[in-house]
Amino acid sequence: MNREIKFRGKRLDNGKWVFGDLLTKHPHHKGLTIVENGVLHHEVNPETVGQYTGLKDTNDVEIYEGDVVKGHRYSNGVKNEIVGRVMFGYIGWNVAGVGHYVWDAATLTSAYEVIGNIHDNLDFLKVLRDEGGRNA
Numbered sequence: 001m002n003r004e005i006k007f008r009g010k011r012l013d014n015g016k017w018v019f020g021d022l023l024t025k026h027p028h029h030k031g032l033t034i035v036e037n038g039v040l041h042h043e044v045n046p047e048t049v050g051q052y053t054g055l056k057d058t059n060d061v062e063i064y065e066g067d068v069v070k071g072h073r074y075s076n077g078v079k080n081e082i083v084g085r086v087m088f089g090y091i092g093w094n095v096a097g098v099g100h101y102v103w104d105a106a107t108l109t110s111a112y113e114v115i116g117n118i119h120d121n122l123d124f125l126k127v128l129r130d131e132g133g134r135n136a
Contacts, residue, residue: 009050
């Protein structure tokens with residue numbers, strides 16, 4: 001099975017998201033560059049760069065590192081809601097809890113729904129910081 005490797009980041013010139021290959025060196029850019037469609041080169045804010053997980057959510061939306069997702073997990077027969085940000089962990093892509101929903105990490109699957117990301121939805125970051133910054 002081939003895994004699609006691509007990244008996203010917010011352009012420095014206009015703040016819009018771009019998707020494609022990640023370059024760490026470009027002759028005309030000081031920082032990171034994303035090559036869109038193999039042709040267009042955009043310098044991006046390195047803090048916003050996230051890798052595609054290879055998974056799509058319940059609505060067929062691609063899931064990227066830094067997305068905030070919502071889903072459910074069963075523990076001892078009880079259905080618990082999980083809201084967390086997508087990050088790479090020790091054994092693969094995880095959902096790290098946001099706020100009071102969960103303090104541990106769950107394995108990311110396509111059963112989650114993307115509800116935002118930590119770069120466009122600053123309220124998610126505020127929740128992380130207010131809850132002790134454990135997963136921020």
